[in-house]
Amino acid sequence: MSRYRDETPDRLYVITSGRSGGSDESLDAVTLIVAESEPTAGMQSEHVEILRMCRSPMAVVEVAAHLGLPVTVVKILLTDLLDSGRITARHPRPAPSPAHPFASPEVLEKVLVALHNL
């Protein structure tokens, strides 16, 4: 699970093809990623793994934990797949804003019910 944990910056450089930025700013830690296609031959192995693990929705941080890569690196990889339409992203709703910092009463009620039933 932490295959890359002790990887050198060089290795991370290769995985991201040297990019340290340019990832989709809208990707949140809990944006849910869903694969929209199967891996194809010749794809980068990290992309293949992402497509496999996101057959069911999976949050960005979970993808990062399973790949053993930092969240920032994973966001770059996910942006590649988003750009090519191989995955879709389900962003947290409602988008947090200064005007509406809190969840709606309906959402809070739902969370309370679920927690009580834990």
Next chain:
Amino acid sequence: MHSTTSDPPGTADALPSTVEQALKIAVVGGFGVGKTTLVRSVSEIRPLNTEESMTQAGQGIDDVNGVEEKRSTTVAFDFGRITLDATSVLYLFGAPGQQRFWFLWDRLFSGALGAVVLVDTRRLADSFYAIDRLEAQGIPFVVAHNDFGEADHDLEQVRAALDLDPAVPLLRCDARDRASAKKVLIALVEHVRTLVMGRTR
């Protein structure tokens, strides 16, 4: 579903395909205060660990001044998950509360439902910065005193020592205990609900 010979990790923990909305709650506190323990107590998956990094400005790969050390600050954090219903899932993040890790907050906890500040009376000072920051950012929070079942401090003494606003709920918990951890989360969500109701009134 496809059958594969190399199932990815977490397949057994897969979320329903109908899940659309993810919510966040942050659990913040000093080192060893029990953040991961609390997350583990209520999470449906074994807590996972990953890291965020903050790349410092001015980083350049062509900069070869003999500096070999990494140019980014990295902080590891744990998280767990609770599936709420067919369409929603709640993620619980445990993160260090010290000042030097706050870049993590800006990235990870924006839009969070709220936060739990976990305190330990032996190291109350570890939570001062977290509380100040949450207050300044207007993120709703509760304070949970993790006393491992040994109530050696009066909660009002803890409140005074933390200089905590009377409106902020303070409760005692045993992070190892699922029911106790659950109560902390419920206290937070109820507190948020009170704040929301107050605004719409």
